[in-house]
Amino acid sequence: MTQSSEQGFLTLPTGEKTDVCLDLFTTNPHRTYDAATDKTSIWLPYTNVGTGDYSLVILANFGTVITFKAVDPGDGRPFIKTSGTDKYLEVAGDYRGIDMVIGQDYDMTVDLPKLYKYNVANKQVTNDDVSSLIIHRLKVKTGLSGPVDYKISITGLNDWTNTVSVTQPNQYQLNNVNMQASSTHVVPIFQRNENLAIRIIGNTPFPVSLLGLDWEGKLNQRFYRRG
Structure with missing residues (x-):
């Protein structure tokens, strides 16, 4: 039984390819950087956000995964924010020009x-x-x-x-x-x-x-x- 794909966005050093296992995932979403706060806003391509967790996979740092809650959990964990009708994530640092994938988690x-x-x-x-x-x-x-x-x-x-x-x-x-x-x-x-x-x-x-x-x-x- 396998979840891997022979053609995908992720590439191992040995050449194998696969996709992430996320619902509604998108690769290299639109992002903006604020130099004053040193934070990058990563915009979701859809406005209908479910109740589950979302993950951001940053490929430039050994596949770093940042998990976001769909709503503010009130305990300091990162969550999806709203600007008008648009949804976005906010992460510290400048992530312009870096490959990444974002989508909703499932087990x-x-x-x-x-x-x-x-x-x-x-x-x-x-x-x-x-x-x-x-x-x-x-x-x-x-x-x-x-x-x-x-x-x-x-x-x-x-x-x-x-x-x-x-x-x-x-x-x-x-x-x-x-x-x-x-x-x-x-x-x-x-x-x-x-x-x-x-x-x-x-x-x-x-x-x-x-x-x-x-x-x-x-x-x-x-x-x-x-x-």
């Missing part, structure tokens, strides 16, 4: 099914739901992707989220998009499969491409004999 979520050891025989697949299985870790293979969250829910414990950042400080080129063409995410679990629920979340403007996954763990067949 991608994938709930994994219960994980079992399976057997293939006579073109049939059967799950071993009798043996005791403790899953130690997941290894998720991804294609062209941005950051990914793995929400782990364990019966009787508080949920926790493991965020896999795409690139490490010594693995990327400056002023490039925060994505990799391929990667393997190792997610620690250490829990019995029957007590476990896993949700994969993409909640950034960058795509998430899931190619497959493996699990590692301890299987105890409890000395049962199966026909």
